[in-house]
Amino acid sequence: KNLKKYFPIKGGVLKKTIGNVKAVDDITFNVKRNETLSLVGESGCGKSTTGRTILKLYEPTSGEIFLNGQKISDIPRGKFRRMRKDIQMIFQDPFSSLNPRMTVRSLLLEPLLTHKLASRKEANELVGEMIEKVGLSKEQLDRYPHEFSGGQRQRISIARALIVKPKVVILDEAVSALDVSIQSQILNLLIKLQEEFELTYVFISHDLNVVQHLSDRVGVMYLGQMMELGETKDIYNNPLHPYTRALLSAIPSLDPYEKKERIILHGDVPDPSNPPSGCPFRLRCPKAHDRCAEEKPRFLEKEKNHWVACHLFDE
Numbered sequence: 260k261n262l263k264k265y266f267p268i269k270g271g272v273l274k275k276t277i278g279n280v281k282a283v284d285d286i287t288f289n290v291k292r293n294e295t296l297s298l299v300g301e302s303g304c305g306k307s308t309t310g311r312t313i314l315k316l317y318e319p320t321s322g323e324i325f326l327n328g329q330k331i332s333d334i335p336r337g338k339f340r341r342m343r344k345d346i347q348m349i350f351q352d353p354f355s356s357l358n359p360r361m362t363v364r365s366l367l368l369e370p371l372l373t374h375k376l377a378s379r380k381e382a383n384e385l386v387g388e389m390i391e392k393v394g395l396s397k398e399q400l401d402r403y404p405h406e407f408s409g410g411q412r413q414r415i416s417i418a419r420a421l422i423v424k425p426k427v428v429i430l431d432e433a434v435s436a437l438d439v440s441i442q443s444q445i446l447n448l449l450i451k452l453q454e455e456f457e458l459t460y461v462f463i464s465h466d467l468n469v470v471q472h473l474s475d476r477v478g479v480m481y482l483g484q485m486m487e488l489g490e491t492k493d494i495y496n497n498p499l500h501p502y503t504r505a506l507l508s509a510i511p512s513l514d515p516y517e518k519k520e521r522i523i524l525h526g527d528v529p530d531p532s533n534p535p536s537g538c539p540f541r542l543r544c545p546k547a548h549d550r551c552a553e554e555k556p557r558f559l560e561k562e563k564n565h566w567v568a569c570h571l572f573d574e
């Protein structure tokens with residue numbers, strides 16, 4: 260709720276704060292139990308920072324975070340440790356998130372034993388079950404991460420995240436580094452495991468094809484702000500925000516006869532330490548008008564469960 264995460268910029272000889280990178284700038288959204296909410300946008304739009312802030316890897320600058328109705332943003336980091344297992348994160352590059360000196364068995368045992376979730380005997384049994392649930396075998400438990408392919412390593416990361424029975428899993432570009440054929444295998448695995456463990460996913464991605472396949476709802480971010488939020492079918496079939504329209508027009512169509520008008524966005528994403536006045540998208544927006552420079556658009560529920568921040572929908 261009203262989440263902000265600013266990173267100070269230090270400058271001068273005294274290393275004083277001379278400005279802020281507004282990585283996440285006042286966003287509000289919810290994720291329902293057992294749902295997949297995707298956050299999309301170009302790199303630097305604040306989607307990863309949002310994920311890390313939810314996980315309390317970063318302290319929010321302001322705003323509130325709730326899990327099952329409990330405000331977790333106020334819990335000091337030390338006390339949060341017991342709840343830490345409830346929110347897990349899976350990263351893009353499993354090679355850097357898996358300690359290369361640990362066997363798969365130790366990688367999976369570690370979270371169970373550090374969170375004191377099982378005795379050693381029970382933990383060993385759980386590890387055997389979990390490795391098979393992600394499509395690998397018990398025989399592979401005594402191998403090291405480098406002995407596996409990228410897709411297999413991502414299966415190991417998934418097993419390590421899920422073995423502690425989390426409630427929420429944040430997937431940050433979790434399939435982006437994989438070949439397309441492997442991507443779909445991992446996505447299908449994620450969907451299967453979500454059903455089995457009743458997981459809630461926050462899926463962070465720049466790939467709109469993948470997002471469409473997997474999400475119940477989609478949030479479109481730009482310069483740290485939420486531009487549009489709605490059910491997947493509404494976002495894809497009836498995008499409202501000019502930025503969402505531009506992003507969707509850039510997806511290659513599978514149907515060669517379908518004529519799609521490609522909306523070209525000019526210029527780069529502005530510097531997040533010096534965002535434009537009014538609407539953050541106005542410098543690149545084909546529909547920008549006077550009001551866009553003067554006033555920041557409100558985030559309004561334009562249709563049922565379909566939110567948008569754009570003056571075109573608030574006149």
Ligand code: SF4
Nearest residue numbers: 538541544551569570
């Ligand atoms: Fe474009 Fe104005 Fe809407 Fe922003 S508020 S997206 S600049 S039309």
Ligand code: MG
Nearest residue numbers: 302303306307
């Ligand atoms: Mg990122």
